[in-house]
Amino acid sequence: MEKELIAMLLAGGKGTRLETLTKKIAKPAVNFGGKYRIIDFPLSNCANSSIDTVGVLTQYESILLNTYIGNGEKWGLNGIHSLTATLPPRQTEEGNVWYKGTADAIYQNIDFLDNLKPTYVLILSGDHIYRMNYRTMLDAHKQSNADLTVAVIDVDKKEASRFGIMSIDKDNLVTQFEEKPTQPKSTLASMGIYIFNYKELRQALMTDAKDETSEHDFGKNIIPTLLKQKKRLLAFPFKGYWRDVGTIESLWEANMDLLDNEDAKRLLLNDDLKLFTEDTRSLPQYLGEKAKVKNALVNQGAVIFGAVDHSVIFHDVTIEEGASVIDSVIMPGVTVKTGTTLKRVIVSPNIKVETSINGGTNIVLVSK
Amino acid sequence: MAKIMGFCNLHGNKSLGPLTENRPLGSTSFLGRYALMDFTLSNFSNSGIDKVGILIETQPRSIMKHLGSTNVFNNNTKLGFEQVLYNEKHFTNNLKANDWLILDHRPDVIVIAPSDLLYTMDFRPAIKQHLDNKEKLTLVYTRTKKGKKQFLNSDVLTLKDGRVINLVQNQGTKDEIDISVDTFIFSKDYLMTLLELGPQVSATFGIKELIRYVLVQDGLSFGTFKLNGYLRAFDSLEAYFENSMEFLDFDFRNKVFLEDWPIYTVSNNTPPARYGSNAVIKNSMIANGAKINGTVINSIISRNVVIEEGARIENAIIFTDSKVGKDVVVQGVIIDKYVKIEKTKILAGKESVLYIKQGEKL
Numbered sequence: 002m003e004k005e006l007i008a009m010l011l012a013g014g015k016g017t018r019l020e021t022l023t024k025k026i027a028k029p030a031v032n033f034g035g036k037y038r039i040i041d042f043p044l045s046n047c048a049n050s051s052i053d054t055v056g057v058l059t060q061y062e063s064i065l066l067n068t069y070i071g072n073g074e075k076w077g078l079n080g081i082h083s084l085t086a087t088l089p090p091r092q093t094e095e096g097n098v099w100y101k102g103t104a105d106a107i108y109q110n111i112d113f114l115d116n117l118k119p120t121y122v123l124i125l126s127g128d129h130i131y132r133m134n135y136r137t138m139l140d141a142h143k144q145s146n147a148d149l150t151v152a153v154i155d156v157d158k159k160e161a162s163r164f165g166i167m168s169i170d171k172d173n174l175v176t177q178f179e180e181k182p183t184q185p186k187s188t189l190a191s192m193g194i195y196i197f198n199y200k201e202l203r204q205a206l207m208t209d210a211k212d213e214t215s216e217h218d219f220g221k222n223i224i225p226t227l228l229k230q231k232k233r234l235l236a237f238p239f240k241g242y243w244r245d246v247g248t249i250e251s252l253w254e255a256n257m258d259l260l261d262n263e264d265a266k267r268l269l270l271n272d273d274l275k276l277f278t279e280d281t282r283s284l285p286q287y288l289g290e291k292a293k294v295k296n297a298l299v300n301q302g303a304v305i306f307g308a309v310d311h312s313v314i315f316h317d318v319t320i321e322e323g324a325s326v327i328d329s330v331i332m333p334g335v336t337v338k339t340g341t342t343l344k345r346v347i348v349s350p351n352i353k354v355e356t357s358i359n360g361g362t363n364i365v366l367v368s369k
Numbered sequence: 370m371a372k373i374m375g376f377c378n379l380h381g382n383k384s385l386g387p388l389t390e391n392r393p394l395g396s397t398s399f400l401g402r403y404a405l406m407d408f409t410l411s412n413f414s415n416s417g418i419d420k421v422g423i424l425i426e427t428q429p430r431s432i433m434k435h436l437g438s439t440n441v442f443n444n445n446t447k448l449g450f451e452q453v454l455y456n457e458k459h460f461t462n463n464l465k466a467n468d469w470l471i472l473d474h475r476p477d478v479i480v481i482a483p484s485d486l487l488y489t490m491d492f493r494p495a496i497k498q499h500l501d502n503k504e505k506l507t508l509v510y511t512r513t514k515k516g517k518k519q520f521l522n523s524d525v526l527t528l529k530d531g532r533v534i535n536l537v538q539n540q541g542t543k544d545e546i547d548i549s550v551d552t553f554i555f556s557k558d559y560l561m562t563l564l565e566l567g568p569q570v571s572a573t574f575g576i577k578e579l580i581r582y583v584l585v586q587d588g589l590s591f592g593t594f595k596l597n598g599y600l601r602a603f604d605s606l607e608a609y610f611e612n613s614m615e616f617l618d619f620d621f622r623n624k625v626f627l628e629d630w631p632i633y634t635v636s637n638n639t640p641p642a643r644y645g646s647n648a649v650i651k652n653s654m655i656a657n658g659a660k661i662n663g664t665v666i667n668s669i670i671s672r673n674v675v676i677e678e679g680a681r682i683e684n685a686i687i688f689t690d691s692k693v694g695k696d697v698v699v700q701g702v703i704i705d706k707y708v709k710i711e712k713t714k715i716l717a718g719k720e721s722v723l724y725i726k727q728g729e730k731l
Contacts, residue, residue, distance in 0.1 A: 280636030
């Protein structure tokens with residue numbers, strides 16, 4: 002079996018700053034946008050980019066994530082030529098080793114890659130909200146004869162120190178790369194999306210694995226080393242909505258963007274980059290006699306007798322009569338009891354809320 | 370353990386007028402999300418029956434589109450299947466021409482269930498009773514108290530000592546009658562015998578005619594199993610409208626859709642419904658992908674329907690991908706798929722429900 006392009010999706014992260022939302026599930030499995038999980042975005046992008054082979058690297062709390070990914074059927078990645086494989090760390094002759102970093106996770110699955118004999122490998126993160134056709138990125142990679150292509154996006158200057166920041170020349174070739182610099186020299190941030198020539202990737206991973214000082218991280222180690230070796234690194238500029246929803250605040254904001262931000266609204270378009278996800282078998286949503294719903298996204302299975310304004314309501318949520326939900330995100334299976342007012346909160350899945358909460362200037366995560 | 374096979378029978382469905390002009394009743398949209406046959410297929414699936422044949426009389430296109438090659442009903446696995454059987458105009462010919470399915474899989478018991486009656490039923494207790502009593506055939510029935518008004522196209526069972534001795538079309542003269550649920554539990558050998566007999570008697574016989582024939586002609590009696598609970602007949606456009614609208618009663622809806630009896634259907638990966646700043650919605654069911662910025666009262670709105678600002682929808686059912694433009698008033702109407710209403714400002718059914726056919730631009 003030989004594949005031109007296969008994807009390796011890094012989905013092992015905990016997402017520590019998402020508080021109790023990631024207590025029992027990995028960040029890529031966190032609910033988003035009324036219907037989805039974060040990992041639906043890269044997996045739908047793969048499906049829509051005609052990538053039929055995806056390895057998903059899981060580690061932290063992987064039960065739900067591994068079950069959710071299954072055979073890739075939810076994203077149409079279960080065809081006869083397709084392969085969707087979840088790749089958690091495993092016991093080997095050398096012993097039991099956890100994934101020590103993003104590069105190490107790929108290194109430990111080099112047998113998987115070798116068997117598939119890809120020409121190019123697309124490395125993705127399971128943490129980001131965006132829609133993208135990776136094929137156009139591959140075209141740019143091939144045209145430029147690059148060894149590695151990194152997708153980049155222009156970010157706010159004050160945000161820049163959170164990202165891998167690069168400088169480029171007039172041909173979009175990377176001249177400088179710094180991971181999370183304190184004094185960023187540009188606002189061009191790496192989106193954590195890489196296309197490697199597999200030969201280059203393999204070589205780089207083998208060398209990095211032997212380096213005991215390395216943190217085995219793409220941003221911190223692999224990319225700087227390739228730059229030093231004068232390899233050809235291409236920046237591929239991305240225009241459109243892209244968010245790293247690493248905190249409760251940014252998760253809330255990205256959900257609100259689906260109501261207010263025209264770029265974010267495009268995420269839900271029924272076009273060639275349509276999102277795929279699980280079907281929850283819920284009934285159509287029901288709005289009762291006294292319901293008041295406006296400026297909202299509401300998913301199937303929701304039952305609303307109360308008021309909803311400027312909020313995102315997931316499947317199988319019940320909002321009782323006399324309850325109000327404003328500027329909030331209500332995750333699947335939640336019941337908001339009568340007389341409760343929620344404002345500027347995210348409510349964790351499958352709980353009953355009876356106490357009114359106003360997040361005020363912050364955003365409050367309501368959990369058990 | 371007995372091997373069970375199910376057949377979803379689309380033969381002999383009544384016309385719902387223009388609504389079923391281009392589609393069989395079984396794949397007609399229901400509650401904005403389902404096809405009517407989803408209930409029967411889910412009854413099979415939830416009863417643990419994963420070998421299912423679908424007997425199609427006409428217009429297979431719409432059925433194929435709905436079922437595709439998906440596995441929503443848990444039938445298309447290496448163990449089970451969902452086989453579309455389309456061959457002849459009449460039930461016996463169809464099943465006989467497709468008897469390879471039965472010969473291949475050698476079931477002990479065959480359950481034939483309708484697609485024009487809506488009900489939820491666990492077939493297992495009825496099958497157990499059928500086997501325990503060593504019946505050739507067991508008929509499922511229910512008792513209605515509205516026989517004068519409803520089920521006018523259904524058959525009434527004549528019972529004697531709990532066994533059925535005749536099947537007669539409902540004359541609408543009595544309210545309290547025992548109605549056939551058109552669900553037949555056959556021992557395989559007896560069904561094969563009837564299939565041999567059928568064409569010799571009449572080429573046009575359906576399953577009901579065949580059963581009636583042997584009951585009357587041969588003086589036989591068969592076992593019965595009483596279904597308690599929800600059952601509705603879809604035998605006219607008015608019945609379709611009423612049977613849909615009663616689900617807007619939330620308590621009623623919860624009595625039919627039970628947590629341990631999911632109704633499966635085909636997923637379309639549509640995003641959540643989007644409500645604008647002028648949206649006013651009361652007592653309605655809304656499917657995903659709908660975009661609503663007008664007023665919707667006592668209505669059922671399907672996938673991807675757009676209701677623009679100032680539009681007012683009341684007592685209406687709107688099918689997938691239709692659009693009601695600015696300031697349009699719609700009352701007592703069934704709007705089929707891909708309809709656009711923009712120029713016509715008022716659309717109202719008077720005594721009976723108004724129907725707007727697929728693709729109309731008004």
